[in-house]
Amino acid sequence: MYKYDHIDQTLVDQRVIQFQNQVERRLNGTLAEEEFRPLRLQNGLYHQRHAYMLRIAIPYGLLSSKQLRTLAFIADKYDRGYGHFTTRQNIQFNWVELEKTPDILAELAKVEMHAIQTSGNCIRNITSDAFAGVAADEYVDPRPICELLRQWSTLHPEFAHLPRKFKFAINGAKEDRTVLLCHDVGIELKKNPAINNGELTADIYAGGGMGRTPILGSLIKQGLPWQVLPSYLTALLRVYNRFGRRDNLYKARIKILVKALGPEEFARQVEGEWANFHNEAKQSKDNFTQAEWERVAKHFTKPNYKDLTELSDEQLQSHADSKLNASEKIGFTRWLERNVKPHQVPGYASVILSLKPHGTAAPGDATSAQMNAIADLADQYSFGELRVTHEQNLVLADVEQMELLNLWRAAKNYNLVLPNIGLLTDIIACPGGDFCSLANAKSLPIAKAIQERFDDLDYLHDLGDITLNISGCINSCGHHHVGNIGVLGVDKDGEEWYQITLGGDQGNDASIGKVIGPSFYANEIPDVMTSLINTYVEQRTADEPFIDTYRRLGVAPFKEAAYRNNGKHSKESSKGAIA
């Protein structure tokens, strides 16, 4: 994984000093809160309902065991013993004190981490495939480009005060695991012998985003040589910086500009701006060089894999069988099926540690004890590295198949092996009304109630792949628009209600879900879920996943079932929120 050299280290160290100075001016009253706000946001510091929240970048999802131990240390020393992994490969601490944040940032800088641009109207932490470099379906390892662009975007002077936040996702595999089309800019990396001498190229999608107006990004450029990414992206961001709307917060994202102009016209304007960079003289200055590539790419070489033979699932199973009792057997088999993913290298596998226990912790939360344990597991089983997924789970990417059983046993002690990856209870949820001051409604109790309702693993496995995403308001931090089932908190006359969408999807067939009808009370949601799921079970053909059944039948049967017994909207029949 990438190692800072003196340049990277100097930059984050000096950034800590800069922020320290800004905090001092805030505390001595020479910097007004309103003027401090964008400065603290650009360092990941929010003000939430109860306290400050610090969001720390995990660039393209990659963490070392040492870094994770530092996060655990921060959780214990500066917070309440846990952290929250988010949908954008960041971690958040919910209870930090303003005065202490420079110290936290200094701790982070010691392990090559920072909170730069994790919030604010600037280029945010760049996200990518959690399985980069190991996924069996990968065309190109996206990490060198992610890192080059991380550096390019860090403290970029021209784009420090954009109309609104700006999020990049970068993917290099057949399957999209980055929700690419829901980003302001999505970069799809390819290698095509016919273009750029078979070297890396990028397809650029622009104008995706969720929130109030969910829109999927449009393809605006194909086959861009990787070297020219800085000038092309500068041109793109310049068009947005100059012409994105600043009069209305809700219309300020690039998606609104791209929609208003039309993707063709937007692409034309970017091209016009870019033409100015893209002449011989200037090109040589701005383009990434081969030497720069090597400075970065040398850190993303393959770890020291052993020469192993590939084991089939049956072989793995029979290897484990003799060592397991009957109930363990079921657990391990399910875990192999759901939480273990194929690897590029024979004899290795990638393991997803579930941060979605049923009802006992918020989706994406990890305690400091878990973090320390996971760091140990990473050291013992996966070359000391791990990854964060946008579904809010953690990945040990390089585990020997023969060690899976040992790993499973060790991780079980820390409640990290629930075999629910990709299942109904692998819920993506934002912090919602329990923490967030923008929330219309709570989201964590809804996630908990659904996990408790669907606690039967047999049944969950039978249901198969299905995504359920919850946001506490239309800002869509919980990605509800792209959940097969989406739950959105809405406010009606000061009460918390929940709107259901169906048919959203991430990945290559990304789609935005459709609202099924009037909202429900919190305590109706588990029953609504049961109705939706029962409808699926009744209607599905063999092996048909939920989303396919929905696409085949449309919303009608689901809607009918959801409202048959629920949604009377009378306070007498269905009272209040879930505690």
Add this chain to the structure above:
Amino acid sequence: MNKQIISFPKDGKPSLIPNRWQVWDGEHDEGGIPDLEHGMHKVLVPFHWWITHYKNPDIIHRANQGEIGVWFAADDDILKHTDIIEAGKSLWPVVGAHFPIFRDGRSFSTAALLRGRFDWQGEVRAIGDVLIDQLLQGARVGFDTFELRADQNLDVALKQFDLFSVVTQNSWRDQRATIAAS
């Protein structure tokens, strides 16, 4: 108006210098540029005002004396007026770009375009809601003078420029450190 501004020439050091240019907001136009403050002769006029007045003999005369520059509002599309700006290069000693509020970053792109596209060699001044924490970014995209908002502490402001010894992307002022290291 601030009596002192920060000057930070491209190849020089930041320092405080007297402010010789008054910014006129274009209001109260009673047929020409209004009287300037006592002792002031030089004025930055709004670019949109210049467009409609630059043929006026009085204005031409004052411009030829080197007493008129223009300032661009955040929503001026300077690429729509390339001819006027090209002609202005030999007339205006200074151009300004305005920040209506500190968190509006459009003038960063204006300055970058003035330097990169128009190859503007003269002074580019940041005016309006210019705060201490915009200085570093402004200096990198192309500004070389800054008229800070009146309440800003100029000593603290001057210290901003040496906070960072490395940068990781090219800009008007500096090349990325990463390229030399590669």
